Amino acid sequence: MATDLRVLRPGKPAPRGIGRSLLLTLPIVVWSLLMFFHPGGTTDRLSLIAASMTALLMIALFFMMMRTRSTYRWRRVFFVTLGLLFPVGFIHTVIAMRGTMGIPIEEMIAGRTPFCFMPIPLLILPAAFTKSLVFPGSILPAGGMSGGGMAAMVALWLCITLVMGRGWCSYACFFGGIEEGVASVPARAKIRKTDPRWRFGPWAVLLAMVLLSLALFEPAYCMWLCPFKAVSEYVAARNTVGLLQNAIFVLLFGGLVIVLPFLTKKRTQCAWFCPFGAFQSIFNKTSIFNVKIDKERCRPCVLCQTACPTMSLTKESIAQGETLMSCTRCGACVDACPRNAVVWHIKGTGAAAKPERARLMFLYAAWAMAVMFGGSIIAQGLATLLHFVI
Amino acid sequence: MKLRATLGYTAAGATVLAALLTPFLLYGMFSKTFASLGLHVDEVYSGGPKVRTVQEGAYSIDIHRPVYPHMLQSEKPFVQLDWRPATALPEHVSDMVDVNGTGQPDLRVSFDVPRDPKAPLRVNVEALNPRYESMRNAGKEKYSRLIVRVDDAIVVRVPIAKP
DSSP: OHHHHHHHSTTSOOOOOHHHHHHHHHHHHHHHHHHHSOTTSOOOHHHHHHHHHHHHHHHHHHHHHHHHOOOHHHHHHHHHHHHHHHHHHHHHHHHHHHSSSEEOHHHHHTTOOOOOSTTHHHHHHHHHHHSEEOSSSOSSOOSGGGTTHHHHHHHHHHHHHHHHGGGHHHHTOTTHHHHHHHHTSSSSOSOOOOOGGGGGHHHHHHHHHHHHHHHHTSOHHHHHTOGGGGGSOEEOOOSHHHHHHHHHHHHHIIIIIIIHHHHHSSOHHHHHTOHHHHHHHHHHTTOSEEEEEOTTTOOOOOHHHHHOTTOOOOHHHHHHTBOOTTOOOOOHHHHHOTTSOEEEEETTSOTTSOHHHHHHHHHHHHHHHIIIIIHHHHHHHHHHHHHHHO | OHHHHHHHHHHHHHHHHHHHHIIIIIHHHHHHHHHTTOOEEOHHHHOOOEEEEEEETTEEEEEEOOBOOOTTOSSOOEEEEEEEOGGGSOSEEEEEEOSSSSSSOOEEEEEEOOSSTTSOOOEEEEESSTTBOOEEEEOEEETTEEEEEETTEEEEEEEBSOO
16 A cells, blocks of 8 residues: 555655554544543434534544655545535525525624625724624624634634634534535636736725725625625525625625636635635734745646645746745645645744644644534535435 | 655645544634634624614613715714614604714604514614604615614614714
């Protein structure tokens, strides 16, 4: 097995031994047991089966990351699973609770609109000026679909962002997996060249939405532009404006999450549109982990640039030995480099100082968050499917 | 250089520790901190704080503080009135409501209360005070002009004509 892997990935270090890989996976085994089977957790049989399957998946994927020393393809399995199962669990819960994916105005007035992370940057300015949160949810749990309330989601976002910066977009976002899954379907990209200026799109959308949300005192992105309303929930269409809003959601979802990722093999919504992604990029500056390019080893073959799903590498950034600030820490570039010139890195240390140590430290932190947050969503989606099947 | 590397590894270790502490400490801590910031959900959604309650036999009417939209918000100013409990309401409600607390009725509000809690509601509001707008057969068109059932209350929002 070890020889086979070496043959498949020339220039890459040999795979770890099974024993050492198991040892390195042990902390994640303990963590998964803690997260999925803690005292006071669910006792429902199907939920326990779903939790066991999820724990096994997360442990197996981490083991493979340790064994093969590659990150991207195993993370992608988790991320696509998350992207596919989030709508299953969420839509089932929404329909079971209120009979429709449309949010009735009664639920908004009652503060029971589920709060996802997308509006977080839109809330900051109105809250700073008026102490008002421009979202029809509740700060603390209010029953129904309010979940843990806005405080819970903001706290989770803050914890994960402190740990990973924009790694959020590769280990926590329950929407990104859908387009990553679509992008992985075709063997080759039909569209290979795109205008690099599109990468400023998320910043433009962020700026426009932040200002609009302040002016209109409503979460403008959620009201008008979020493509993922098509697979979660949306404002119940009571009039022509509502119909128009829903048509925009469906068109954006179809274009940015299905068609363009299929044609480009890139996460086009994340790279060209998502304002939350742009916001998260700021926190890449505060995150201690990043990806560096060893300029001495690098022969600019641009395989890393081709592999990057969010277009966070350019010839200029490669020449400077860095990724762009939109890097989501997915590991695709590191795995793609045949000369091991692209490496995981801890800020403050040398460019090529023990990259595997940096990778391990990042992965322990990121996978702990992935098990805790994404894992619980996967388990919920699986439990929903099991309820239908069994 | 060595100092920078040491600081880097220390920060990386602290980050791993933060990840491990998230479900046991940090999540709860950040959540409580956010909840204690004194922020509130925008009153266009929540209806503003309740200022008075008027008892009307078996049920009561909660009167909220008037809500004035911010900047370019596409809603009119409004006042929210809650009839509760909905289970104690008669089949047809017609109440004179003193919104301002001046002792004089400002609005005559009338609506039917269907037994089916999911049935659509319609309200007629006659403004006895020019500060408020009348509504005829209003449903749930806008946040500032509606009648809806929220849990065990029937919520009516009446637009304010002259803030």
